[in-house]
Amino acid sequence: MYDRRLDALIAAAETGSFTAASRRLHISTPALVKQVNTFERTYGITVFDRSRSGVTPTAAGAEFIEDARSIVRQSNEIIARMRRRAHTGTPPVRLGISALRPARRILDLWQREADPRIRVELVSMPDDDVPIDDIIARLGEDIDAVATAFAPEHWTDVCGTLPISYEPLCMAVPRDHPLSRRPRLRLDDLAGRDGVRTRIRILRRCGGTDDIARDLLERLDGVELVDIDHYDLNLFNECAETGDLLISKPMWAGVHPQLVNVPVDWPRPVGMRYGLLYPADPEPQVKAFVERIGALAGVAGDP
Structure with a gap:
């Protein structure tokens, strides 16, 4: 749907480093640099100022990165809508997991008494240079819910929360x-x-x-x-x-x-709450999943 080299450009702009951007995208640094350089040469533009300390978008480059984010977001939304229309049943709930956020407790609850009307897909998340705040801010795009430890008051204006247990440090x-x-x-x-x-x-x-x-x-x-x-x-x-x-x-x-x-x-x-973070305005299947997990955990959920 879009030139995948935009992912490299956006990652470099957000991390300020080709090395950090390559780790985020799980590719080698030379491969990422090549994508950025060939993109700039293909269109005759300079997106970044380079220095020993890293990379910084030029004034025009910063505006370009904002436009690129919009292109990527719109492309992902188009694909997501197409998948929803093409699927004969309810879209899946995409649960983000990683080594540091394995969602074991959520999955254990789900396997105890899953709702057959709800499909759950596991989506891999990075644990390296992508802050959890960035992932949570985009819930509903590629990931619908994340199981993690959190302070509910921190996320009140960002997303929905379902605390199911206490997580002492x-x-x-x-x-x-x-x-x-x-x-x-x-x-x-x-x-x-x-x-x-x-x-x-x-x-x-x-x-x-x-x-x-x-x-x-x-x-x-x-x-x-x-x-x-x-x-x-x-x-x-x-x-x-x-x-x-x-x-x-x-x-x-x-x-x-x-x-x-x-x-x-x-x-x-000295502790936090453990449970689910999900979009503030969840899709019906996500709302049903959160409610089911809350019921299985014996807590009230109001997604």
């Missing part, structure tokens, strides 16, 4: 670390010993749940907090290699074979 600990054998951790367990500081990776301050954990951990002697910007599989690999601890969530149990999720006895509630 825990600690991902390398298997060869002494704390990995503890059934639970107290904050005092995290304090450094014998002059060795305990390094814990945690999100930068952003007004979220991790800030509560940070406030509590900053009071401990011998603890070094290492700021992170987001979660991806590389972060879990790094912690397994370096021995750093990592603020984690129960839904990430088993994400990395060398890390163990250990519950923490926080002196005050």
Whole structure:
């Protein structure tokens, strides 16, 4: 429906880097650069200013990127409408999944007593450079629902939410670390010993749940907090290699074979809600799916 090289241009504009854009699109950096360069040569335009620090759209390029987003969005909507018209039954509910958002609890509920009138398709999502905010902002385009941990109040004006359980923050600990054998951790367990500081990776301050954990951990002697910007599989690999601890969530149990999720006895509630995020104005089949999951989980849903 459209020149697929537009995907490369949009990704480069949004990430500010050909390397980051290639990771987002799951292609090699040389392949992405070639797509951008050949597109510019084909149409005799310059979309980006290049520098050692990355790429930035030119003034005209920024306007072009906005138009390109519109073309991609309209093309996807046309295809989606065609699929809905061509399908003899109800369109499927597209549930986004990834290594960090596997939707196990949602799928376990669904398999317990699925509604045969609703078809569920699993759609792969990236865990690398695409912020979850971007995915949620586009719910209903390629993905209808995402199962994750969230603060309901954060998404009130963005999408619908169905919390089905409480998700307390825990600690991902390398298997060869002494704390990995503890059934639970107290904050005092995290304090450094014998002059060795305990390094814990945690999100930068952003007004979220991790800030509560940070406030509590900053009071401990011998603890070094290492700021992170987001979660991806590389972060879990790094912690397994370096021995750093990592603020984690129960839904990430088993994400990395060398890390163990250990519950923490926080002196005050430090957690989020786990459940579904879906479009603010869901299609009938999505609304039915959310209502069914809510009923199976024993919670009220109002999609």
